[in-house]
Amino acid sequence: MNRLKTIISKELGEIVGNKLLLFTVIGPVLILPLLPILVAYSTTAFADTDPVTTKDVAAFIAQVPQWANLPPTDVFQIVMMQQMMTLFLIIPLIVPMTVAAFSIIGEKKARTLEPLLATPVSTAAILLGKSLAAALPGVLATWIAYVFSLAGLKFMVSAVVFRSLTGATWWVAMGLLVPLLAVLAVMVGIIISSRVNDTRVAQQLGGVVVIPVVVLSIGQVTGFLLVSLNLMLIAAGVVLALDALVLWVAVVLFERERILTRWK
Amino acid sequence: MTTAITLENLTRRFPDGKNQTEFTAVDALTFTVERGEVFGFLGPNGAGKTTTIRMLAALIAPSAGTATVNGYRLGENNTAIRGSVGILTESPGLYENLSARKNLRFFAELYGVENPAAQIEKYLRQFGLADRGDETVGTFSKGMKQKLALARAMLHEPPILFLDEPTSGLDPSAAKTVRQAIEMLSGAGRTIFLNTHNLNEAERLCDRIGVLNRGKLVALDTPAALRQRLFGQAVAVRLENPTPQLTEQVTQLPFVRRVNLANDTLAVTLADAAAQIPDLVAALVGFGARIRSVAEQTHSLEEVYLSLVEGDE
Numbered sequence: 001m002n003r004l005k006t007i008i009s010k011e012l013g014e015i016v017g018n019k020l021l022l023f024t025v026i027g028p029v030l031i032l033p034l035l036p037i038l039v040a041y042s043t044t045a046f047a048d049t050d051p052v053t054t055k056d057v058a059a060f061i062a063q064v065p066q067w068a069n070l071p072p073t074d075v076f077q078i079v080m081m082q083q084m085m086t087l088f089l090i091i092p093l094i095v096p097m098t099v100a101a102f103s104i105i106g107e108k109k110a111r112t113l114e115p116l117l118a119t120p121v122s123t124a125a126i127l128l129g130k131s132l133a134a135a136l137p138g139v140l141a142t143w144i145a146y147v148f149s150l151a152g153l154k155f156m157v158s159a160v161v162f163r164s165l166t167g168a169t170w171w172v173a174m175g176l177l178v179p180l181l182a183v184l185a186v187m188v189g190i191i192i193s194s195r196v197n198d199t200r201v202a203q204q205l206g207g208v209v210v211i212p213v214v215v216l217s218i219g220q221v222t223g224f225l226l227v228s229l230n231l232m233l234i235a236a237g238v239v240l241a242l243d244a245l246v247l248w249v250a251v252v253l254f255e256r257e258r259i260l261t262r263w264k
Numbered sequence: 265m266t267t268a269i270t271l272e273n274l275t276r277r278f279p280d281g282k283n284q285t286e287f288t289a290v291d292a293l294t295f296t297v298e299r300g301e302v303f304g305f306l307g308p309n310g311a312g313k314t315t316t317i318r319m320l321a322a323l324i325a326p327s328a329g330t331a332t333v334n335g336y337r338l339g340e341n342n343t344a345i346r347g348s349v350g351i352l353t354e355s356p357g358l359y360e361n362l363s364a365r366k367n368l369r370f371f372a373e374l375y376g377v378e379n380p381a382a383q384i385e386k387y388l389r390q391f392g393l394a395d396r397g398d399e400t401v402g403t404f405s406k407g408m409k410q411k412l413a414l415a416r417a418m419l420h421e422p423p424i425l426f427l428d429e430p431t432s433g434l435d436p437s438a439a440k441t442v443r444q445a446i447e448m449l450s451g452a453g454r455t456i457f458l459n460t461h462n463l464n465e466a467e468r469l470c471d472r473i474g475v476l477n478r479g480k481l482v483a484l485d486t487p488a489a490l491r492q493r494l495f496g497q498a499v500a501v502r503l504e505n506p507t508p509q510l511t512e513q514v515t516q517l518p519f520v521r522r523v524n525l526a527n528d529t530l531a532v533t534l535a536d537a538a539a540q541i542p543d544l545v546a547a548l549v550g551f552g553a554r555i556r557s558v559a560e561q562t563h564s565l566e567e568v569y570l571s572l573v574e575g576d577e
Contacts, residue, residue, distance in 0.1 A: 006373040010359075017361050111355040115416065118321055119374040120347035257324045261278065 007129025407438025
């Protein structure tokens with residue numbers, strides 16, 4: 001346990017010491033909360049000149065009939081906030097993937113993996129330590145960005161809209177989907193990093209992990225998909241299955257012998 | 265002396281992707297290294313030296329055979345092996361954006377060192393790095409990095425130390441300081457297994473030398489015994505009147521292995537110089553030679569090494 005702590009704290013220290021990585025972690029926390037706040041502000045600010053009408057939100061009400069009793073602005077804001085959710089789901093994909101790629105490729109380039117593997121620490125502990133250190137900043141950044149958003153929106157949206165932001169759908173997304181996506185991103189980062197020696201290449205290849213979230217986003221914009229509790233639960237189940245698969249691949253790859261003899 | 269390392273037919277094969285076959289990097293090595301011994305492992309690039317160290321340090325598994333390191337059998341207790349050996353890899357492998365102290369602290373904690381702060385200070389002082397312990401390693405010279413890597417390998421006081429090309433790529437001055445550091449470590453009953461290309465280094469530091477070529481051990485002995493075995497002992501006899509006829513007469517002597525005349529010096533290789541020089545001198549005088557001087561000649565380890573490696577090809 002102490003050794004795991006040692007690895008995690010050293011990895012986190014490396015993030016803090018690397019300005020680019022640090023910005024990758026802190027940037028979304030600073031920028032992302034502004035987006036839903038701006039959306040809320042714009043729908044409120046232009047309510048007099050360009051109000052949202054029932055016609056504008058008819059497609060959404062058709063999918064969620066209980067919204068029929070809500071003012072059109074509230075419906076519009078709820079939908080837009082759900083749209084924002086996809087942005088929140090991108091953070092736990094991008095940040096952990098970037099940190100994992102930097103960590104593994106950095107060790108490969110500096111040739112520090114062999115001395116690390118020569119210690120009496122198990123590869124499972126090394127993998128777990130690196131994974132947690134890569135996943136935690138992304139998960140925490142997402143949660144902090146979410147809390148900052150809530151703090152701002154509390155004073156800008158109606159009670160109904162605010163309740164929708166703290167409802168079960170968001171809890172599942174934040175509490176379940178975000179950590180699961182972070183694990184997926186870390187493992188994909190490790191798998192890619194075992195084959196390439198350039199963090200930029202790794203990030204480009206790793207970019208594929210955001211595709212499902214982008215699909216979700218497009219589905220929402222086109223009205224084809226609407227974020228709901230069921231959709232989030234299904235997504236969490238799918239990501240959990242993917243996690244199991246990529247974790248297995250990463251564990252197979254992250255083995256002393258393989259790292260020393262096959263990683264290029 | 266007790267045995268620190270025992271290799272029994274230790275073999276490692278790797279897949280050869282191009283030919284869908286396997287090539288043998290280390291081929292049935294069998295020898296022992298005693299406690300407190302400085303054992304040199306010589307061989308050309310690709311001979312299998314690093315693979316051998318990696319197997320002995322329980323980093324990669326052998327394809328066949330086994331080894332016992334510090335009493336632990338390879339494959340049965342690899343964690344204990346890793347905990348009881350120190351390894352200096354070919355590259356120092358230090359975290360360049362961390363300070364020397366933080367680098368050592370990280371590894372001290374991974375090795376479970378009981379009093380890390382004291383151990384870190386002990387080795388930083390021992391290697392002359394205490395004053396720069398808080399500076400990031402990226403600012404260090406190659407020699408300093410290598411010394412820090414040696415300090416890292418020593419933190420947990422391992423009884424066995426594996427050093428893989430410790431002076432490779434260092435300038436003469438840095439190499440000298442690293443060699444001095446190794447000399448310092450070789451005391452106190454510590455076993456050192458030294459992979460090196462540097463023949464002078466091997467000659468100076470090692471009690472015994474194993475010569476590895478294409479995965480096979482082609483020789484194993486003390487440097488002096490290797491010279492003796494390969495070349496016998498040469499004697500340089502300076503003469504006033506060297507003649508080809510004299511050379512021919514000396515060649516016929518039963519205790520002479522080889523004779524070579526260059527200018528006024530007759531180089532005579534004997535099986536046992538100490539015992540046979542008086543007989544040689546008596547014979548030369550008997551042949552009518554007028555002797556100016558007689559001196560023992562020694563072959564360099566380089567000659568021994570080249571003879572072994574090139575002779576094997």
